[in-house]
Amino acid sequence: MKKYLVMVAxxxxxxxxxxxxxxxxxxKSRANKQRCRLPGSMLFYCPIMSRIKxxxxxxxxxxxxxxxxxxxxxxxxxxxxxxxxxxxxYYQKRGEILEALKKKAFALLDDEQQKxxxxxxxxxxxxxxxxDKVRAEHYKALRAAGKDKKKAAGLRKEYKQKxxxxxxxxxxxxxSKIGKRSVPxxxxxxxxx
Numbered sequence: 001m002k003k004y005l006v007m008v009a010x011x012x013x014x015x016x017x018x019x020x021x022x023x024x025x026x027x028k029s030r031a032n033k034q035r036c037r038l039p040g041s042m043l044f045y046c047p048i049m050s051r052i053k054x055x056x057x058x059x060x061x062x063x064x065x066x067x068x069x070x071x072x073x074x075x076x077x078x079x080x081x082x083x084x085x086x087x088x089x090y091y092q093k094r095g096e097i098l099e100a101l102k103k104k105a106f107a108l109l110d111d112e113q114q115k116x117x118x119x120x121x122x123x124x125x126x127x128x129x130x131x132d133k134v135r136a137e138h139y140k141a142l143r144a145a146g147k148d149k150k151k152a153a154g155l156r157k158e159y160k161q162k163x164x165x166x167x168x169x170x171x172x173x174x175x176s177k178i179g180k181r182s183v184p185x186x187x188x189x190x191x192x193x
Contacts, residue, residue: 036077038070039098042105048120049105050181051174052113062105069101120178127170134162 042049043062054062073094080090109117138159145151175181 036074038073039066041066042101047124047171047174048117048178051120051178052109052116053179053182054109054113058108061108065101065104069097072097116178120174123173123177124170127166127173131163131166131170134159134166138162 039045041063043054043059043066044050049062076090076093076097080087080093106114106117138155141155142152145155
């Protein structure tokens with residue numbers, strides 16, 4: 001049971017580390033149209049799954065699972081928009097869908113990959129405590145800043161300065177104990193010039 005809980009917690013942390021990709025309503029006011037943010041691919045954004053060497057077959061299966069999950073998330077979002085459902089109900093459904101995705105993706109791993117995943121998860125959990133503390137302090141400070149845009153901008157810069165070395169330390173440990181990312185990090189347009 002403990003092994004299962006660690007696995008679920010690890011996969012949950014993967015999704016929190018995943019970047020968000022915009023799915024619609026570009027250029028429109030948030031007040032006019034809410035947007036549904038779908039999670040980015042765990043194969044690329046997850047600090048654990050991106051380091052586990054998946055076979056082509058496993059990769060294809062994970063992509064198919066992600067596609068199906070994203071369709072379910074989008075359907076739940078549309079339902080919450082049209083049916084007057086509470087926002088918390090949508091987020092609960094979204095969480096359940098993502099949890100099911102994580103379990104199915106973990107089940108695709110062979111024994112060696114699962115061991116690597118669990119080791120990586122322990123590393124992520126250990127480092128996430130510090131990152132989560134910095135994030136909580138940041139959100140508290142942002143709420144206190146209210147509508148002061150200059151102060152909020154300064155707080156975001158300060159947050160980035162605090163959290164970047166914490167994440168770098170976590171990634172360095174993951175690289176040394178699990179391996180380098182098997183999916184290359186995308187370069188920004190400015191870096192590629």
